[in-house]
Amino acid sequence: MASSLGSEIESRTVGALGGHLAVYCEPRANAASLPLLLHPSLRNEGTAHEAFMEADPDRDPRRWESGAAARLQRMLGQSQIGEIATALQRDDVIHLRGLPRDPISPPTPYEGDPDMSLLRLTLANLVGVMAVLGLQAFSYDCENDGRIVRHVCPRLAATGEASSQGWAKELLWHADGAYRAIGDERNAVRSPAPRWLCWAVIHDSPSIPVTIVRLVDVLASLDPATVETLLQPQFVVGPPDSFRDRTEARSVPILVRDGKGGFYSRYNQALCRGTTAAACASLEVMARALADRRLVHHVPIETGDIVILDNWRTLHMRPDFQPRWDGRDRWLLRIYGAEGGTSAVRAREHFPYCWR
Numbered sequence: 578m579a580s581s582l583g584s585e586i587e588s589r590t591v592g593a594l595g596g597h598l599a600v601y602c603e604p605r606a607n608a609a610s611l612p613l614l615l616h617p618s619l620r621n622e623g624t625a626h627e628a629f630m631e632a633d634p635d636r637d638p639r640r641w642e643s644g645a646a647a648r649l650q651r652m653l654g655q656s657q658i659g660e661i662a663t664a665l666q667r668d669d670v671i672h673l674r675g676l677p678r679d680p681i682s683p684p685t686p687y688e689g690d691p692d693m694s695l696l697r698l699t700l701a702n703l704v705g706v707m708a709v710l711g712l713q714a715f716s717y718d719c720e721n722d723g724r725i726v727r728h729v730c731p732r733l734a735a736t737g738e739a740s741s742q743g744w745a746k747e748l749l750w751h752a753d754g755a756y757r758a759i760g761d762e763r764n765a766v767r768s769p770a771p772r773w774l775c776w777a778v779i780h781d782s783p784s785i786p787v788t789i790v791r792l793v794d795v796l797a798s799l800d801p802a803t804v805e806t807l808l809q810p811q812f813v814v815g816p817p818d819s820f821r822d823r824t825e826a827r828s829v830p831i832l833v834r835d836g837k838g839g840f841y842s843r844y845n846q847a848l849c850r851g852t853t854a855a856a857c858a859s860l861e862v863m864a865r866a867l868a869d870r871r872l873v874h875h876v877p878i879e880t881g882d883i884v885i886l887d888n889w890r891t892l893h894m895r896p897d898f899q900p901r902w903d904g905r906d907r908w909l910l911r912i913y914g915a916e917g918g919t920s921a922v923r924a925r926e927h928f929p930y931c932w933r
Contacts (some may be wrong), residue, residue: 624677630697634704635724638714638930645705652676658709665710669791669891672876673883676702682779682880684904688733693726696779696910699881700726703777703910706883712773712914716931717754718924719822723931729776730908731900739847740819741895741911748895749846750790750867752888753913756814756826756848759889760833760841767822768921768932770843771888773914778882780908783901786875787884789893790867792842796832798866803859807831811856815848828852831863841889867892878909885914 629644650658664671679698683691693700707714714725721727727741735742752759754770762769776787796804810828831849833841846864851857866872876884886893900906915921924933 624698626697627701630701634693634700634714634726635716636928638704638725641701641704642708642714645701646708648701649705649709661706662710665885669887670787670789670874670876671885672878673702673706674879674881676881676883678881685730685780685906685908686728687731687900687902687906691728699777699779700910702881703775703883703912706885707773707775707912707914710885711917712775712885713917713919714912714930715771715915715921716913717768717820717822718931718933720820723924723928725912725930727911728908729911730780731902731906735818738818740817742819744898744900747897750892750894751817751845751847752842752892754817754820754888755843755845756816756824757843759843760835762833763920764922766922766933767824769919771913772916772919774886774888774893775912775914776878776884776886777910778878778880778884778908779910780905781878781880781882782905783898783907784877785895785898785907786877787886787893788895789874789876789886789891790872791874792840792890792892794872795863795866795892796840798869798872799862803862804832806855806859807863808834809856811851811853812860813850813852814843814845817845817848831859835889839890842892844892 627644627648629640632640634641661671661673677698679696681695683695704714716723716725729741731744732742736745737743739746739748741748752770753774757767757770758764759770799807808830810830812829812831814826814829814831816822816824826843829843831842831844833843835841844863846867849860851860878884898907922933923929923931925931
């Protein structure tokens with residue numbers, strides 16, 4: 578059923594021997610939803626405690642990736658993992674539901690650190706899906722204290738922030754880390770923007786879907802002159818509130834060609850500005866296009882879901898909301914994902930996953 582702000586991601590769930598796994602894909606003319614089933618003989622496999630879960634994911638993410646990938650391969654089998662990989666290559670967002678869940682979820686962490694031992698299965702699901710798809714977890718030293726796992730939930734210290742841990746301000750259309758390099762761009766002192774945003778849902782209330790637009794749809798609604806202007810280095814893009822690095826990216830384009838006839842984007846509606854009259858006008862045209870609700874898709878999320886989003890080919894937003902402060906407010910785990918071989922500037926010699 579279509580929501581008031583756009584279309585919901587088309588989905589279908591299939592049951593299998595008391596458990597189910599469904600993959601929800603961005604609707605396209607050539608892409609139907611892909612329902613997947615847990616391997617019947619291993620449907621309880623994912624609930625077992627495993628040795629890699631004792632490691633600290635923020636200090637030893639590679640051990641988690643290895644162990645979680647092996648766990649997921651046993652659960653699903655190579656054929657179903659191949660289907661997920663195909664969906665990721667073809668679509669801008671994938672949404673998985675039906676993986677084993679932790680029996681007890683801790684309260685939403687409004688401050689301090691939650692007991693992550695209660696979230697081992699959820700984290701193993703998230704890291705495992707990333708790993709079998711060839712995505713490596715990483716962090717930035719100037720955000721989230723350099724930790725791999727970020728808690729996307731209302732935090733008392735983020736009251737006034739326009740960030741994933743703030744709530745009082747609407748997050749306008751944006752790509753995460755938009756002030757960083759994308760595509761084939763290189764920066765000697767700053768690592769690129771994250772290619773993949775990967776979430777696992779702990780608490781799903783208030784019900785706020787992951788709201789996205791696909792870049793290809795937005796650009797199709799723009800005139801060629803506007804697209805050409807967005808390709809010119811006539812823009813300044815600032816860092817988001819969650820980053821301690823406050824250095825703006827200057828003389829950069831909003832769009833970068835992907836080498837395959839398409840584009841990547843570093844658009845951030847709140848933090849981009851033009852340096853020429855044409856650049857300013859192109860941002861106004863872009864903002865008007867994003868106001869077209871027909872372009873908007875909603876990914877309705879539930880506890881236990883996994884969502885992976887292409888940060889360079891989509892934009893996402895989140896409305897402001899009022900937390901209840903009852904320990905059950907909306908809470909997602911977020912991990913940045915990078916493809917193997919991504920050129921990055923290491924921030925810490927002994928922690929290659931932590932980028933500058």
